[in-house]
Amino acid sequence: MNHCAKKLIAWYDDHHRHLPWRETRNIYHTWVCEVMSQQTTLAVVIPKFSDFVKHIPTVYDLAAGDEEKLRQLWSGLGYYARARNLKKGAQFIVEQRDGHFPQSYREWLEIPGCGPYTAAVIASISFNEKVACVDGNVVRVVSRLLALSKDVWSSSGQSAIRAYVDGMIPDERPGDFNQAMMELGATICRKTKPLCHLCPLQQQCLAFAGNCIESCPPKKPRRDTVDVELYALVVWRTTTDAIAIVDRTKGFLSNTVGFPLLGEIEASEVKTVLKSLQQLQVFELPSKFSHVITHHRISVSLLVVQEVYDLSMTNAIAPWSTLGFSQPFHWIASSVIASKLSTSLDNKVFKLFQNYKPHINS
Numbered sequence: 001m002n003h004c005a006k007k008l009i010a011w012y013d014d015h016h017r018h019l020p021w022r023e024t025r026n027i028y029h030t031w032v033c034e035v036m037s038q039q040t041t042l043a044v045v046i047p048k049f050s051d052f053v054k055h056i057p058t059v060y061d062l063a064a065g066d067e068e069k070l071r072q073l074w075s076g077l078g079y080y081a082r083a084r085n086l087k088k089g090a091q092f093i094v095e096q097r098d099g100h101f102p103q104s105y106r107e108w109l110e111i112p113g114c115g116p117y118t119a120a121v122i123a124s125i126s127f128n129e130k131v132a133c134v135d136g137n138v139v140r141v142v143s144r145l146l147a148l149s150k151d152v153w154s155s156s157g158q159s160a161i162r163a164y165v166d167g168m169i170p171d172e173r174p175g176d177f178n179q180a181m182m183e184l185g186a187t188i189c190r191k192t193k194p195l196c197h198l199c200p201l202q203q204q205c206l207a208f209a210g211n212c213i214e215s216c217p218p219k220k221p222r223r224d225t226v227d228v229e230l231y232a233l234v235v236w237r238t239t240t241d242a243i244a245i246v247d248r249t250k251g252f253l254s255n256t257v258g259f260p261l262l263g264e265i266e267a268s269e270v271k272t273v274l275k276s277l278q279q280l281q282v283f284e285l286p287s288k289f290s291h292v293i294t295h296h297r298i299s300v301s302l303l304v305v306q307e308v309y310d311l312s313m314t315n316a317i318a319p320w321s322t323l324g325f326s327q328p329f330h331w332i333a334s335s336v337i338a339s340k341l342s343t344s345l346d347n348k349v350f351k352l353f354q355n356y357k358p359h360i361n362s
């Protein structure tokens with residue numbers, strides 16, 4: 001084992017955080033926690049992980065489990081598409097592999113929804129395979145070790161970092177080495193105010209020696225922001241105090257559950273049609289809100305449609321299917337709808353609607 005790897009693993013042995021999934025060699029647990037941890041902080045993941053594996057303890061339970069339960073257990077973690085992919089992966093393992101987990105990096109890459117990073121984490125931790133895990137923390141550590149202040153984020157820059165980590169991984173304990181690199185980035189070599197005096201690699205760090213930590217790695221080039229106008233349709237069945245939500249299978253926020261979303265032109269067409277129907281009252285709320293998703297700056301308006309009479313109880317033809325909504329509406333009691341929504345945008349829509357509800361009623 002090279003000198004750096006030895007120091008790093010020794011530091012990891014003494015200082016790593018005790019996390020529930022590190023106390024076990026259960027492959028299913030490693031997989032679930034890795035998917036949960038992507039883009040979500042550990043403080044949020046830890047209680048959610050314990051709850052998840054308590055209620056969905058095996059890959060068979062995940063493959064056969066119902067969507068509703070999955071959504072509830074995932075709520076608060078965000079990016080619900082990850083949960084759907086996890087379930088798809090579980091179904092693949094149960095149906096195509098008889099419930100046997102893949103045993104190598106290459107095999108994990110065949111699992112639906114499993115990318116190179118997740119495959120590398122599982123293969124190195126669970127099977128001691130010598131394959132580098134390069135996440136944002138590792139990029140930061142390597143950039144500083146090598147004093148890289150440019151060309152880190154391009155594909156050639158990322159390949160160079162991966163090659164460097166590949167060269168560092170020891171034959172013994174490659175999984176612990178990967179975890180140590182990520183842990184060092186998360187707890188010591190932090191984005192701001194790194195704790196260099198506690199770092200096991202300080203003597204090898206060129207950025208520390210050259211006093212240029214601040215500029216390593218360089219800032220990620222920002223993608224141009226795209227402005228988007230969206231209308232969230234809140235269809236409210238007054239007689240039962242139920243609200244319609246849909247499974248969004250395509251378009252913006254695909255693979256999530258929430259209010260039907262319409263573009264500007266679509267919304268204006270829908271508004272005209274709905275206003276012509278006597279059973280409905282349609283109005284646009286006076287205030288809107290802004291929401292940012294990656295490089296999209298979204299301005300969200302609410303189009304509230306109040307079903308004054310219960311269309312399902314009359315001979316009237318419910319207009320929804322004729323308006324181009326490809327997915328059926330699910331009618332959910334407004335008292336429990338918050339638990340069904342899978343994005344923060346939908347939560348904001350519901351909050352705004354609730355604020356206006358008393359005025360709508362009157």
Ligand code: SF4
Nearest residue numbers: 144189196199202205
């Ligand atoms: S010495 Fe400081 S900047 Fe260098 S790797 Fe360690 S924590 Fe990061």
